[in-house]
Amino acid sequence: MSFEGNTLVDWTAFSKARAELGAGFVRILGYFREDGVKSVAAIEAAMRGGNAAALVIPAHTLKGEARQFGAEPLAALAEHIETIGRDCVEKQDTPDQALEHVVKLRPCFEATLSLLERESNPLKERRPVAGGFGRRAPGGFGRAG
Template identity: 75%
Template sequence: MSFEGSSLVDWTAYNQARSELGAGFVRILGYFREDGVKSVIAIESAMRANNAAALVIPAHTLKGEARQFGAEPLGMLAEKIENIGRDCVEAQDTPEEALSPVARLRPLFEETLTLLEREASPVVAVRRPTGGGFGRRSVPAGM
């Protein structure tokens, strides 16, 4: 089952990662879930503490891991948070500018992760063809 209509994941990049990682793909996607949850929590905590420096590393980690799986919008949002954190550290300023991106981070992470895991699931819904099809007899209307 493919979610090609989704703009949250570049499925070409996703499939390339899946091909390159082979049998370890699902395990590494599990690491992305674990690391991603930790990163989101760390970013939210840094924001609550008004600590720009504490935004940088978890946002950087999330950015790289998201892009590995083709989750470009998530990667871009994490990069924005990372850059705000870096700029605030350099300017010795507080990260109020990051409030809106940080508020959008958790919902985007969760929605993206749902798509990635659904696509990686070995249990795939089977669509039955309507009408005939190979090995199936079409039944005329009214019978």
């Protein structure tokens, strides 16, 4: 399963969160990583055990944290799992219909987290701007036209 970077993260929402969180952004992203790893593992364990109630809280947590960073596809997937879990608890049923969504969850989480961490890395490779400091603009400074 592959995911497209430009569809996994709403970069406008990501930038807004980064600006609002300021210096705490990297720390909060670290919490998202830690909580997300735990939530995905808990959801998978709940699914293996057929425990609908155990799906709800980790899916809810993952949903909220993903939305904070603009990771809407991950949030939507977690929300779907949460809804199925809640419905199954209400009906006293097993969460079998959540299986296809739970299978997609880990790869979606990992791909999303990779994008978020890459974008927030202060050492991220940036494309040089032509004519920027230390670079010659094509046909630029000191050359006749």
